[in-house]
Amino acid sequence: MPYIQRELLEKIMPAVVRLRADPVFFAEKVSGFRLNQAQRRLLLLSGRIRVRLAGRRFGKTALSALDLLHYALTHPGTRSLVVGPSLDQARVYFDYFRDWAESCPLVEYMIAEDRRSPFHEISFRNGSLITSRSVARGGRFVRGRGYHRITVTEASFVPDEVYYAALRPAVLQNPRAIIDFEGTPWSKSSYLYELFTRGTADGEYYSATRATTYEAPHISKEEIERVRSEVPDYYFQCEFLAEFPDSEDAVFPQSLVLSAVQDYSPAGQPFPGHLYTMGVDLAKIRDCTAIIILDVSEKPWKIAEFHRFRLRAYAEISDLIKALKARYRAKVLIDATGVGEAVAEAVPGAVHAVITKERKEEMVARLRLALETGSLLLPASELTLLEELKHFRRVGERMEGQAGFHDDCVMALALAVWGAGKGGGWSAWRAGIPAP
Known part of the structure; x- marks a missing residue:
């Protein structure tokens, strides 16, 4: 002393x-x-x-x-x-x-x-x-x-x-x-x-x-x-006014999301003998590009690697996807709606997922089912993903992150989960035929 x-x-x-x-x-x-x-x-x-x-x-x-x-x-x-x-x-x-x-x-x-x-x-x-x-x-x-x-x-x-x-x-x-x-x-x-x-x-x-x-x-x-x-009114009400929102139109209720959260961080590397799927949601105008790799070797599935960024050239993005695909030997599903088609074309073997309103409903429903059945665990460390799930709303007849709020992580995860389903629906995606 x-x-x-x-x-x-x-x-x-x-x-x-x-x-x-x-x-x-x-x-x-x-x-x-x-x-x-x-x-x-x-x-x-x-x-x-x-x-x-x-x-x-x-x-x-x-x-x-x-x-x-x-x-x-x-x-x-x-x-x-x-x-x-x-x-x-x-x-x-x-x-x-x-x-x-x-x-x-x-x-x-x-x-x-x-x-x-x-x-x-x-x-x-x-x-x-x-x-x-x-x-x-x-x-x-x-x-x-x-x-x-x-x-x-x-x-x-x-x-x-x-x-x-x-x-x-x-x-x-x-x-x-x-x-x-x-x-x-x-x-x-x-x-x-x-x-x-x-x-x-x-x-x-x-x-x-x-x-x-x-x-x-x-x-x-x-x-x-x-x-x-x-930003949407409900988001501003929550995040800036610190008020509990009046609307209960969340696609992923709080109790459902939190039941799937576990204190782990994505491993960031592949393991021998493991199976992986990759979902890619490409940036559109002000959005971000999100890439989620899912370890689907056994249930519950876990996120193995997570990327989210903006303002990158499409050539750079396609190079990253190809590198990750080779590293994980992953099944890759890319949102080929609009600008995503060019990137999907540059990645050999990738599934070109043209997401219609009906297909989006199916994808989100399958993601929700994976959470409800305990088939998917979310990392507590990835608050960006949890925030997107928190604010993913039903807007009229559509389900989305409302204008002013991103849903790129949600859709990348939904693509990866879809790829993990029985048969994956990969050939159906490419042909534009509804998946089984």
């Missing part, structure tokens, strides 16, 4: 006392940012069950991390948990802690040990601990342990059963324990909506607040309005 002169100690003690008593003062000193009124409101939320919902770019994760760090430093001997859909998402908190340790001597001094394996975990000099887990396997890695505080990041991607069966029981033995949720809304048919509703009505044991992207610092209202003119 470094020696501190009495004069220096007397000089800094008032600041130390204030850091302990004032979470806003602590947050601003540690982060180096001045909090606005809305950010202070989120930070100072009280109660045993707390729900913080905020729009994009508001800083909700950083605020929750500051709140958790302040709790650990001011409550000696406590055990706290950061939990998310994947360990990668929980790790974001620890990235913040490490950044603040580099910029704030007090935080650096208070950290006694920083472990990164098998889980990210930080021990403090006052005996407190912050550790991390994912909600994989129904919250298996959370069960059987007691905590003084649990922070749930990306809370809308945590299944209801994990909250009821794993997270809620984990704080029962501590009468002052806290569960803190942060994220953006998804569906009213969820535990998060129930807790948010209780929090807005109660305000004591349950507490809840939300903030919009309009309240985020350093983002112009003009820029937000431009985005609003480009």
